[in-house]
Amino acid sequence: MTLTSRSAVITGSTSGIGLAIARALAKEGANVMINGFGPAQEIEATRAAIEQDFGVRALYHGADMSKPAEITQMIATAQDQLGAVDILVNNAGIQHVAPVEDFPPEKWDQIIAINLSSAFHTIRAATPGMKARKWGRIINTASAHSLVASPFKSAYVTAKHGLAGLNKTIALELASFGITSNCISPGYVWTPLVEKQIPDTMKARNMTKEEVINTVLLAAQPTKQFVTVDQVAALTVFLCSDAASQITGANISMDGGWTAA
Numbered sequence: 001m002t003l004t005s006r007s008a009v010i011t012g013s014t015s016g017i018g019l020a021i022a023r024a025l026a027k028e029g030a031n032v033m034i035n036g037f038g039p040a041q042e043i044e045a046t047r048a049a050i051e052q053d054f055g056v057r058a059l060y061h062g063a064d065m066s067k068p069a070e071i072t073q074m075i076a077t078a079q080d081q082l083g084a085v086d087i088l089v090n091n092a093g094i095q096h097v098a099p100v101e102d103f104p105p106e107k108w109d110q111i112i113a114i115n116l117s118s119a120f121h122t123i124r125a126a127t128p129g130m131k132a133r134k135w136g137r138i139i140n141t142a143s144a145h146s147l148v149a150s151p152f153k154s155a156y157v158t159a160k161h162g163l164a165g166l167n168k169t170i171a172l173e174l175a176s177f178g179i180t181s182n183c184i185s186p187g188y189v190w191t192p193l194v195e196k197q198i199p200d201t202m203k204a205r206n207m208t209k210e211e212v213i214n215t216v217l218l219a220a221q222p223t224k225q226f227v228t229v230d231q232v233a234a235l236t237v238f239l240c241s242d243a244a245s246q247i248t249g250a251n252i253s254m255d256g257g258w259t260a261a
């Protein structure tokens with residue numbers, strides 16, 4: 001257990017990558033605050049399972065990552081209830097796919113707010129405490145789309161490129177305070193959301209499951225394998241370790257070779 005006595009806030013952690021990260025940090029002994037949307041009963045079960053499985057404190061805060069005042073309040077609550085925010089994982093994110101001329105302006109604003117600006121607001125609120133304690137880990141779930149583009153994802157690609165820029169700036173500002181800031185940039189990650197798309201795509205394109213995976217979903221991923229949420233979580237844990245204290249301002253790809261092309 002390498003993170004005993006640390007406290008972490010993970011945005012967008014009621015499902016998918018964020019939940020795997022929260023559980024992996026808790027497994028290492030960190031107290032965690034999870035955040036995100038979903039049915040109240042399911043969220044409570046998720047929160048309670050973290051406490052039961054790992055013997056740490058797990059709190060939930062329902063702040064909407066598109067609302068700066070709620071974000072500030074979430075970080076203040078974590079500092080108050082857990083004593084500190086040592087580890088901040090900016091993970092919440094949404095997607096919308098449409099040609100630019102049809103892209104709804106309100107979707108653009110929402111994606112920029114949730115996928116990019118929320119990280120500014122969490123970092124702004126959590127940094128004074130990290131500086132005072134001279135230790136901090138900021139980890140941003142970016143994407144292969146922080147490095148390369150795909151058509152019809154203008155807001156997402158813009159937000160993720162912006163997040164990579166914010167990451168570098170923050171790393172420089174905080175380098176002398178024992179605080180690191182890094183991006184993890186996954187390619188396609190195997191999540192329930194991805195799994196659910198497969199049957200419809202098989203029907204729509206008259207393809208087998210293997211064809212959908214290889215030629216549609218993993219077209220850009222040379223290994224032809226999905227990244228797993230546990231792999232992203234394991235890299236997060238590593239970035240929180242002392243062995244990673246000199247890794248800062250990096251944007252680490254975990255994309256099966258996608259961005260090597």
Ligand code: NAD
Pocket residue numbers: 011012013014015016017018035036037038063064065066091092093094114115141142143144185186187188189190191193
């Ligand atoms: P997911 O939909 O399973 O999880 C997203 C989480 O964000 C959920 O907990 C959701 O409730 C929360 N969320 C959404 N809007 C929110 C808001 N306004 N306020 C607070 N929480 C909100 O998705 P995921 O695949 O686990 O994605 C997590 C992150 O990983 C995102 O930033 C995404 O862009 C990134 N990512 C995902 C993949 C992939 O293939 N799944 C690839 C690269 C990057």
